[in-house]
Amino acid sequence: MFVDVAKISIKAGDGGSGRVSFRREKYTPDGGPDGGDGGRGGSVIAVVDESMRTLMDFRYKSKYKAEPGEDGGKKNMSGKSAEDLIIKVPQGTIIRDVQTGKVIADLKTIGQRVILAQAGRGGRGNQHFATPTRQAPTFAEKGTSGAERNISLELKMLADVGLLGYPNVGKSTFLAATTKAKPKIANYHFTTLQPNLGVVEAIKGKSFVIADIPGLIEGAKEGIGLGLDFLRHVERTRVLIHVVDISGLEGRDPYEDFCKINIEVFGYNPKLAQRKQIVAANKMDLLYDQEAFVTFKDKLESEGYEVFPISAATGEGLDVLLNRVTSLLDTVGIEALIDESDYYVEPIDTSNEKDIKYFMDGDVYCVEGDYIDRLLYSTNLEDIESLRRFQNALKVSGVFDTLRTMGIVDGDTVRIFELEFEFYD
Numbered sequence: 181m182f183v184d185v186a187k188i189s190i191k192a193g194d195g196g197s198g199r200v201s202f203r204r205e206k207y208t209p210d211g212g213p214d215g216g217d218g219g220r221g222g223s224v225i226a227v228v229d230e231s232m233r234t235l236m237d238f239r240y241k242s243k244y245k246a247e248p249g250e251d252g253g254k255k256n257m258s259g260k261s262a263e264d265l266i267i268k269v270p271q272g273t274i275i276r277d278v279q280t281g282k283v284i285a286d287l288k289t290i291g292q293r294v295i296l297a298q299a300g301r302g303g304r305g306n307q308h309f310a311t312p313t314r315q316a317p318t319f320a321e322k323g324t325s326g327a328e329r330n331i332s333l334e335l336k337m338l339a340d341v342g343l344l345g346y347p348n349v350g351k352s353t354f355l356a357a358t359t360k361a362k363p364k365i366a367n368y369h370f371t372t373l374q375p376n377l378g379v380v381e382a383i384k385g386k387s388f389v390i391a392d393i394p395g396l397i398e399g400a401k402e403g404i405g406l407g408l409d410f411l412r413h414v415e416r417t418r419v420l421i422h423v424v425d426i427s428g429l430e431g432r433d434p435y436e437d438f439c440k441i442n443i444e445v446f447g448y449n450p451k452l453a454q455r456k457q458i459v460a461a462n463k464m465d466l467l468y469d470q471e472a473f474v475t476f477k478d479k480l481e482s483e484g485y486e487v488f489p490i491s492a493a494t495g496e497g498l499d500v501l502l503n504r505v506t507s508l509l510d511t512v513g514i515e516a517l518i519d520e521s522d523y524y525v526e527p528i529d530t531s532n533e534k535d536i537k538y539f540m541d542g543d544v545y546c547v548e549g550d551y552i553d554r555l556l557y558s559t560n561l562e563d564i565e566s567l568r569r570f571q572n573a574l575k576v577s578g579v580f581d582t583l584r585t586m587g588i589v590d591g592d593t594v595r596i597f598e599l600e601f602e603f604y605d
Contacts, residue, residue, distance in 0.1 A: 184335035184412070186238035187278065190267075191245040193221025195300035195323025196259035197557070198308075199252035202316065212315060215305030218323040219249030219259035224297040226275060228287045229268035235333055237268075246297070249323060252305040259302060267296070272338045272416065274518070278330040282524035288338060297327040303554070309569075319566045322557035325550055334412065339377060339391035340509055342417035344445060346437050347394070349425040350462040352376070354492040355392045358502060382502035388509055391417065411448045418512045419505055420445075420457040426473055426489070427466035434461070434476055456512055458486050460501060465491040538582055544593045545583055545603070552579075552596060561599075580605075 196218025203211025224246050244267060250259030269275075275284045275296065285294040303321030310317055343351045359378025381387040393413055414420070422441065424434040438459065446453040459480055461473055477487040486504070490497035536549040555573050560566040574580060583594065583603065592603050 184235055186235040186242075186333045187330065188238050188242045188244060188333070189328075189330045190224045190243075190297045191328040192223050192297035192299045192326030193246040193248040193262045193265075194326050195219070195221050195302040196249035196251040197322045198303035198305035198320030199254065199259075200306045200318060200320045200560075201254040203255075213306040213310050213317055214254060214256045215307055215320050216252030216254070216257040216259065217305050217308075218252050218302030218321075219261040220302050221249045221299040221323070221326045222246030222262035223264045223295050223299040223326075224267065225264050225293055225295050226267045226269050226273075226285065226287065227293045228271050228273070228290050230271065230290045232268050232270040234270065235273070235335055238333060246299065246326060248326070249300070249302050252302070252320070256305070256307055258305075261302070262299070264299070269333060270335055272336050274334045274336060276332045276334070277524050278332055280524060283518050283522050284331065284524045286518055296331060297329060300324040300326040303558070314565050317565070318560040318563045319558045319569070322554040324554065336416050337377065337391055337413045338389065339413070339417050340388040341380075341390040341419045341421055341505060342414045343390065343392045343421050343423055344414070344441055344457075345423035346425070346432070346441060348430070349423050349437070350492045351392045351394075351423050354421075354423060354460065354462065354490075354498075355390065357492045357495060358382075358498060359390060380502055380505075382499065382506050386506050386510075388506065390421075411445065414445060414452060415449055417455070418514060419508050420452075420455055421460050421501075421505065422457055423460045423462050423492075424476075425463050426461040426476060427463040428472065429463070429466060435479060438480070456508060458488065458501070458505065458508075461487055461489045462492055464489045464496060465494050536577065536579065536582075538586065540586075541595065544595050544600070545586060545588050546595045547579060547583075548597060551577070556596060556599065 198218050199215035201213065201215040203214050205211060224244060244265060246265035247262035249262050252259045269287060271288065271290060273287045275287070275294070276282060277284055284296060287294065301324045303323040306317045306320045308321075309319065343354060345351050355376055355378050358380050376392040378390050378392075379387050380390050391413060393411070422438060424438050425432065426434050428434065442453075442457075461476060464473070467473060473489060477489075480487050488497055488501040488504070490501055492498070535551050536547060539546050539548075555570060559570040584605075588594070588603050590602075590604050594601055594603050
């Protein structure tokens, strides 16, 4: 089975927490703070691996979580940072943020890598909070949380040339005759159930990659047949070869088939209407009425298309067609698949409240958020110096000012996670 779309959830590792510790040596019973820092968590990183061909692995596993960093230790020893979690993807994978629909990365080269979820930072141990007036701090910092998100992966194969056409018009035979690819070939519809790639070298020293795009029938852009599964692979191509069965042995009109397939392709992505398209009139060896080809050729040339008579089975006309495609590729640039506006941009926190959230629970004023969580964790509620630091941090972060704008008055209750206290200005 060919799988080229997948959705997964990822979670980077949390940073380890700083340690509260004091030196306890033989001759120094009341030594200073020596709590170590927490280690960094593991990031989630996507890497293009040449051994990957599909997104099948993500069908069986959809949740990926990196390891957290270790907590800090005694004697100023930092916790061990976690290894990054590497997710291998095929070449040509586009990764999007599910929530925004924006593109995180378009991975086109082997070895290319991108951070999908940033690891949490380790918290500082109590050694960092010692001052001339606070020589024995009884608090440390909590590590930050690793990023978490849902992403979608979409594989769009990298090929210079795409083969279009109805099933059974000879695309697989064409690919086999012009490359070393070995697609399954038979005289029935939908022989090809996944895109096939091959390399063509019509002119020595100049080669290009060609892809057989299967599943194209009327209604493909609406998902009929296998259309939507494979139309996405047309988007990366620079030149299109539209193969038609000129023989008419199945009772089909080649011009009508040509028009119907283009309606599906252009309807899926209007930009493809601007893509250079060459028409290959296949099965000329089976055509009895040569006038039918002349009529077909004249009609399409009047619409601006180049038409080449070929027989993929006998090899007739293939060299002429491939030479023309090779010369075209020298003049056709690579069109950007994704606009700059489609890329995901990490939000920048420009507020003075960091990530603090405020809400009411009845008549109780509630304050939460990652920053508050870390601050509360690093506070020893039984230590007066630690409490003063906590209150000062709330003041500097604008918590008290925000509560005043919400209408708080002396005696009202404030809840910070599980901690409740009365507010007094």
